[in-house]
Amino acid sequence: MAKAKITALGCYTPPRVLTNQDLEKMVETSDQWIMERTGIRERHIAGPEMATSDMAIAAAKCALAMRGIEATEVEAILVCTVTPDHMFPSTACLVQNGLGARGAWGFDLIAACSGFLYGLTIGAHMVAAGAHKKILVIGSDTMSRIIDYTDRATCVLFGDGAGAMLLEPADEGDDGLGFIDFLGEVDGSGGQFLRQPAGGSRLPASHETVDQRLHFVHQEGGPVFKYASRKMFEVCRDLLARNDFSVDDVAIMIPHQANKRIISAAADRLGIPEARVMVNIDRYGNTTAGTLPLATRDAIAEGRLKKGDLVLFAVVGAGYTVGASLWRWAY
Secondary structure, X not given: OOOEEEEEEXXXXXXXXXXXXXXXXXXXXXXXXXXXXXXXXXXXXXXXXXXXHHHHHHHHHHHHHHHOOOHHHOOEEEEEOOOOOOOOOOHHHHHHHHHOOXXXXXXXXXXXXXXXXXXXXXXXXXXXXXXXXXXXXXXXXXXXXXXXXXXXXXXXXXXXXXXXXXXXXOOHXXXXXXXXXXXXXXXXXXXXXXXXXXXXXXXXXXXXXXXXXXXXXXXXXHHHHHHHHHHHHHHHHHHHHHXXXXXXXXOEXXXXXXXXXXXXXXXXXXXXXXXXXXXXXXXXXXXXXXXXXXXXXXXXXXXXXOOOOEEEEEXXXXXXXXXXXXXXXXX
């Protein structure tokens, strides 16, 4: 079977920046409170004219330009998001049309903050099966549309952004570059602790659901923090052991950027030094499905991820959803 490799990466964040000082004027909070609990200084916020598909298209165009190919060469598009433009048609359909990717098929994938890694894994297996030679995996979320800016526990956490990676088959001369393995888990018993209660078939939109602010993100921070810190460590530990790698083999760990304290707790238990853990949450906040590609881009820009490096991706998200994957970086 062919092995999938990542051949291009593109990202997009909206130009408007919402700082902690801005939030101090909106809710009872402070820069110090936010920094101590989350590690976030600022986040990007989409304007009213911009939706999830717009950011996804912009990120995808950057990835295609980096690879030097036309959208018509893309065979499948996987859009990972919890903030689709509409319930239907899928955001993948809108992205396909916006890119002009004639002949491509695709779908949306919902796994909250784990979405991009789940999509990347599915795409890697599609390439390995020989079904496709060029797959775009996109993580894009406009979280500001479902955040209650009167709730200081959640409004300080999230930002908007998108990232895209292009998957292609590895060549014979790539010498092990590309996808190695993935380990995932879901625990639906934790779904109550991080959710958007209304808007689906359980609680369709009504005056009551709007008045009760049930279309916004609701989170119980304590259980989420404890679960995420533990499971991010466990899934990384188990994946490395299954593939006969140690922490010393990992050039860089790129975790989902939900909370700096979660990242630090997981990395400490894993025993990986801070210098080999990518953290950029201070600049973007939690962009949900956008965090992994944004952090990967910054890791490359900082010279911390290079061709041949072993990279460990790790995520925990609402659901609960958990995942880790190992890649030998291809460019």
